[in-house]
Amino acid sequence: MAMEVKWCGFDFGQCIMEPGGLRNPLVIGDIYKELGKPELINDKIKKYRRLKEKYGTFSAIKEGHRDEIVSFVLDNDPEATKLFGAKEQEYLDMGDGLVDILKYLQSQGIELQVVAEMKKTLGPVGTDIVSSYLKRRGLVKYFKEIVCPQGKINLENLSIDPKYKGKTKEEGTLYDVLVQELKERGIAPHEGVMIGDKPATDINPAHARGFKTIQYTGFIDLGKSDADAVVNSFEELKTILKKKE
């Protein structure tokens, strides 16, 4: 079944970016070795695990509670915080075939945007995990903007449009603003598609507002959703997505 669209929103965590959560002990280990305090490693790893118990997954901590990584795990140490951001980037992966599909969609004339649920950042916007990842991997040529609860971040000049500030995917308020903004540019919700892994944030609230939705299970399958299609690889998107003229 082909979907004809003009706009395509990609979720970030576990979609564009594969977190490799099992490597967190390595990240923490690297930081405290580099700081010359290897005796702290075990304690820090335990604290990080306690945060995970509190919030369920490392992704949930990173998307909604990054400030607690700094305060609780890293004891507000600015050097450790800076290293955490840098090391984390080194250990993040990219899904198979991602660049290929982005190239393809862009060549079709389909507009691409990152739609992330980043509620808190370490340091100023522009040096956050999503911006840093996209810049480091050369993905800025496909994605000029990140839409997230911090606002709409322009990756070329780092300006921030506050329209989206405080809006979230889960509540759907972020999609409400997106619908409005796309409409002003002549794009109806059904001419847009949202792609992501998580039913409660990427799929169901977007679907309820008329977007087409595709659940990506290439990294993790989070179960049943209202998605119009489910893909296990980015490659499959080539047969599904067509440019709406």
Ligand SMILES: [Mg+2]
């Ligand atoms: Mg995700």
